[in-house]
Amino acid sequence: MNYEQMSNNKLRLTGTIVDQPVYSHEVCGEEFYETKLSVPRLSGQEDVIPVTISERLLTRWEIQPGKKISISGQFRSYNKMEGTHSRLLLTAFAREVLPADEEEEENPNSIEIMGYICKPPVYRTTPFKREICDVLLAVNRAYNKSDYIPCIMWGRNARFIKGMPIGEKLWVTGRVQSRVYTKVISETQTEERVAYEVSVSKILVGNKIQEEFSIGN
DSSP states (O other): OOGGGOOSEEEEEEEEEOSOOEEEEEETTEEEEEEEEEEEOTTSOEEEEEEEEEHHHHHHSOOOTTOEEEEEEEEEEEEEEETTEEEEEEEEEEEEEEEOOSSOOSOSEEEEEEEEEOSOOEEEEOTTOOEEEEEEEEEEETTTEEEEEEEEEEHHHHHHHTTOOTTOEEEEEEEEEEEEEEEEOSSSOEEEEEEEEEEEEEEEETHHHHHHHHTTO
């Protein structure tokens, strides 16, 4: 693929529909619906990922709980007001939906994004000395919009990225994962929530991105 032609946000998921699609919003007369997709991991666990699907795709395919589908699209973000605070929400935006093959895919969950570090990376170690680094990437979209995608790096990738400055361009590949955590609301109140992020397996930085995608072209 030529560097200039590459998409900066490519997502592919194969899994099982969890919920009946419900109306979300309308853009230029086109309705969009939300559901969730259960995507298996190699470990036997699963990630349950929110999906946004156009009415046009819903009418073309049977989208209902228990149906196994493959979607191609983008991992997008949007802000939702909760009281006086804005909360970043993420969704798999489907551009194409197809019935899944009967045979299991080798990789049912893959994502490639290219964006810019927009907050200082947060590096930490677990009690078991596992290195982790959280990075928020701003990924450009059409019409001067951007998606803000949380990414998590591990081990040597975490060490490599922890000192990167704001504004550095990254290209990363990995998978979208869901993670349950407890949000402290007040001294007496907590709430269980689900976070969605890209678990990164490969990173390219700056000029290395162009070098990678220019090979053979």
